[in-house]
Amino acid sequence: MRSFFDSIRKFKLASTLGLIVLVGIWSIPTVGLLITAFRSKDSAAATGWWDALANPFGQDWTLDAFATVLERDGMLQSLISTIVVAVPSTVLPILIAANAAYAFTFIEFKGREWIFGIVVGLMVIPLQAALVPVLRGMVWLKKNLGISIIGDYPGAWIVHATFALPLAIYILRNYMMTLPVALIEAARVDGASYYQIFWRLVMPMSIPALASFAIFQFMWVWNDYLIAFIFVGDERTVMTYRLLRLLGQYGDGWQNVAAGSFLSLIVPLIVFFSLQRYFVRGLTAGAVK
Amino acid sequence: MGAFGDIGYGLFAIAIGIAVSLAVYKGLDLLVNLFSEKLQKKIRALGFLLPAALLLVVILLIPLVQTFYLSFTNKSGKEFIGIQNYVDLFSSPEFLGILLNNFLWIAFVPAITVAIGLLVATLGNNVGPRREKIFKSLIFMPMSISFVSAATIWSFIYVFVPPGRPEIGLLNSIVVALGGEPQPWLIIDTARFNSFLLMIIIIWLQAGFAMVLLSAAIKAVPEETIEAARIDGANTVQVFFQVIVPQIRATIMSVFITVLILVMKIFDIVLAMTGGQFNTSVLGFEFYKQFFLNFNTGAASAIVTILTILVAPLMWIQIRSARKQEALR
Secondary structure, three states: OOOHHHHHHHHHHHHHHHHHHHHHHHHHHHHHHHHHHOOOHHHHHHOOHHHHHHOHHHOOOOOHHHHHHHHHOOHHHHHHHHHHHHHHHHHHHHHHHHHHHHHHHHOOOOOHHHHHHHHHHHOOOOOHHHHHHHHHHHHHHHHHHOOOOOOOHHHHHHHHHHHHHHHHHHHHHHHHOOOOHHHHHHHHHOOOOHHHHHHHHHHHHOHHHHHHHHHHHHHHHHHOOHHHHHHHOOOOOOHHHHHHHHHHOHHHOHHHHHHHHHHHHHHHHHHHHHOHHHHHHHHHHOOOO | OHHHHHHHHHHHHHHHHHHHHHHHHHHHHHHHHOOOHHHHHHHOOHHHHHHHHHHHHHHHHHHHHHHHHHOOEOOOOOOEOOOHHHHHHHOOHHHHHHHHHHHHHHHHHHHHHHHHHHHHHHHHOOOOHHHHHHHHHHHHHHHHOOHHHHHHHHHHHHOOOOOOOOOOOHHHHHHHHOOOOOOOHHHOOHHHHHHHHHHHHHHHHHHHHHHHHHHHHHHOOOHHHHHHHHHOOOOHHHHHHHHHHHHOHHHHHHHHHHHHHHHHOOOHHHHHHOOOOOOOOOHHHHHHHHHHHOOOHHHHHHHHHHHHHHHHHHHHHHHHHHHHHHHHO
16 A cells, blocks of 8 residues: 555655745845855946846956955954854853753752752743843942953853753753663762763763754854843954944945855854754754743 | 954963863862762762852842842832833833734744744655755755844845835845835835834744754654545545644644744844834834833833743743653653
8 A cells, every 4th residue: 555655756746846936935035145245346236136146257256345344344353253252152051051960960969859940940031031130230340340251251151151051951951861870870889979970971971962052052152142242242243243233334335244144154054054963953952942 | 463362362261261160160079079978968969050050040040030120110220110110111102012013923923934834844745855855954044044144134135225226125126027116115114014024034034943843743643644544535635634733733832832932032133124113123122222222221121021921931831841742752
């Protein structure tokens, strides 16, 4: 007997055509932007990007827009700032959450389930709900104690790390609960300390979960505007912030906006296409964020 | 070179940041080991939990309570004024318009996103694994794009060039080619038309997410149930709606609620596309505007408190269903 999925093979052609149409519609916006990034100011203002696509050899293709946004508009500085914001904002919450998840999974203590319940509950909070007091607190620290974590990287690291913790602890604990307890008990019998077990056994065995969360968090931080705007600000402008300003100056030519957008897209796209499997897994697990 | 100075500073900052946190855990471990065996057992967990607990309490829990308190204070956040902020908000037509926008986002975006995701997932199931992978990647790709980048991409589609100059916006070019007049799309707020243009961007971003989860769910539907329905004479459409859809209902709900939560908190798109003008503002944007443009701490806190109260129950449902699914595994 032919199965359902076999019998609909005859729909293969129709489905393929349907998908080609959908994928076409879905890709047009990005394609338009990518093409515009490589056009000169004059041609970007004179004709639509589809014109360049229809007649690719009669165009004055140029990298001018990239040079302009990298140098004059400071996109190069922003690229660096974004990396410096994103890397610790990814590594720190993973490190901190893995430690906490380890305690929640393998160490008995009073009120464990209860406290874990609170952590899970904290995933519920939209991050804006904590921003104003945190900002006021950091400004207070700067004014009264001269500790300037605001307006620089550490402010963003701390806030990104904290807001990532509930979800990270939740995901990592779920994963650690699937690790073989017998192995850990055996290590205890052999005289390994809890600290050693964490670093030598639990961390290496948790790599799939750590990787999934890392990619999810990296993309989240890279694409974030609000926290970077509030806590890093003007001094070390990240790419989303810079891009927003570029968008405000589109009178300067769409090729600049397009080139800026291209630069901010390229890293997430590389991460996405090379590590898609992990990204999907992290996304599925992080669906509650 | 400023940029290279930044690289040096950045690398240094990254190294210090990570080294300090590693040292904290090592230090805590050494500290715990100073105590007697019996006491160690009691405080062992603290060595691993303390940094996380400290951050969550100081940066999340306490500020949360403070925000709630600030929502009852005046513009500077220094004077207690009771529920005045809430009274002002709910008696202002502008704020009621904002709630209407949020409602429209909620009413349209999650349902359309799920429908498109389901369509792509179903079609993808018919075309063979190699094509499916390519098509799905392309639909999923916008998921990796930031809201601000997405806004630049779509601004370029909606862009309005005053008549007399060459048309470079895609939407207006199509309209002109069909014999119409170019329109300043984002300004048209009749029937909240411009808000719908913004919604399209989120649907474009999120459909891939819906597709990935729904596709996995469809593939997990046992084939026997489908064949049984075929033998009973059900046609393809009947099989889809009466056999497949009921079995993936949990996933549909979960995707729907996830997109719903995202949409309720929507902010960046509105900021980048219209700056909240022309009746497109939403709660997430209004919070930003009140705090960073109007410097009104009390009103901003009240708005974000309203948002939290609206979102929290939904997220709670989401987490509970996630836990239930784990229990089944």
